[in-house]
Amino acid sequence: MTRALSLDGPLEGLPSRARIAELILSSRPPIDTYVGWQHYRTHCGLLVPASTVSPKQWSMLSESRQYDYDLYRELTNANLPLQDTPMHDKVGKLIRRRLSGNTRKKDAPTRAGVMISAWGNYGKTAAVCSAGAVFEDQWLELHSNLNPGALPGARDLHAPVVYVSTPVTATPKSLCASILGFFRAPIRKSATLPELVRQVAGSLHDHGVKALILDDISRLRMHRADDQDVLDLMRALMSLDVTLIMTGVNIPGIGLLRESKWNKKTRQWEMPPLESTRIHGLEITQTEHRFELIELDRxxxxxxxxxxxxxxxxxxxxxxxxxxxxxxxxxxxxxxxxxxxxxxxxxxxxxxxxxxxxxxxxxxxxxxxxxxxxxxxxxxxxDEPGQPPDAPVLPADLSTADEKTPRAKRPRNTVFDDRGPASATGS
Incomplete structure (x- = not known):
């Protein structure tokens, strides 16, 4: 006689159907809010995978428990763990080094930033958010979960890390609104840009922000005046004791650091000299000087x-x-x-x-x-481009760019030609 396995066997940790349904149906708040970021930081990697059972053990379960187990298996298989990889370790090491140095500076007027560039599906957002969550855990433990810069009697939220997605139609005002939206701070419709900038600066200071993650920075295009103003605003934020961490697709190619080339030997992005270098002797731009670019590989x-x-x-x-x-x-x-x-x-x-x-x-x-x-x-x-970072698209040869490919002449249309009277022999 076959009897169903009890929960004391291999399915001891299997949640109830109600709990499994709750896990599947539950939704997390947006990560670009304080509540959403805290939910990500405290819940990432906490899903306990389903127990491993053999086909024989599964067949001994009741139909009801088979359904529960299969449902939990689907949940487990759909949530692969975030593993340490050489690429993500490289990103995490750079972010930890930069945050460690910047949070210990006392007299420097600005803080150096980090740019993470990669193609789609390379895991750049996951790597940056994971590194930011680890830093926040360490920072909160160091200060006993208290904001060391809080004013006496103040009840401001302590947010060492802020995650913001770059607005699709980026303007200085929309970027300020996105940062303030992380804290759900009220914004006056008639507020001017200087007022919004002061409000952002006050919020970053009052909430004890040490790292500002700006995702999808590749939405900026430097041929637009508004986008150039947004980049200037980002550089201004670096003087507020905040480390900027930017992520985007093909950052060198969109002009944030000037058009650059990938060097296979050094595995680094190389910036070509500017025209102003020849005239004014300027070696690098402000953005290049203030940020360290790292390419997330596959x-x-x-x-x-x-x-x-x-x-x-x-x-x-x-x-x-x-x-x-x-x-x-x-x-x-x-x-x-x-x-x-x-x-x-x-x-x-x-x-x-x-x-x-x-x-x-x-x-x-x-x-x-x-x-x-x-x-x-x-x-x-x-969805990745045909040319990976280690095989950049080579520019066309200027010496042959102007040479036009010879085109074959089209035959002349003879439909309306007058061929004269028909010959007697041909009639």
């Missing part, structure tokens, strides 16, 4: 160290996925690593999307296993 599969890092990442995902027929080496054995690298190009966001969809397809089809044949059925569009 996984590579060339050297043994790079291959090992990619396989370690796959192993972390493999241990997190919950499939009944999963086996050791499901993602790391055989030719699977090469297959996944070929399908995703090493882009961490595309890799996660492919494996999440693969896990869902494995459950729906009843195969309960991810292999190459199953992943072949999943259409994955690579």
């Amino acid at each position: 996984f590579r599969y060339i050297t043994p160290k790079q291959i090992g890092a990619f396989i370690d990442h796959l192993e972390g995902i493999e241990q997190h996925l919950r499939l009944l027929n999963a086996k050791e080496g499901m993602l790391t054995g055989g030719t699977m690593p090469e297959y996944l690298m070929r399908r995703t190009g090493g882009v961490i966001g595309l890799l996660g999307r492919l494996l999440e969809d693969g896990a869902q397809e494995a459950m729906e089809s009843g195969r309960e296993l991810i292999d190459e044949s199953l992943l072949d059925e999943i259409v994955l569009r690579r």
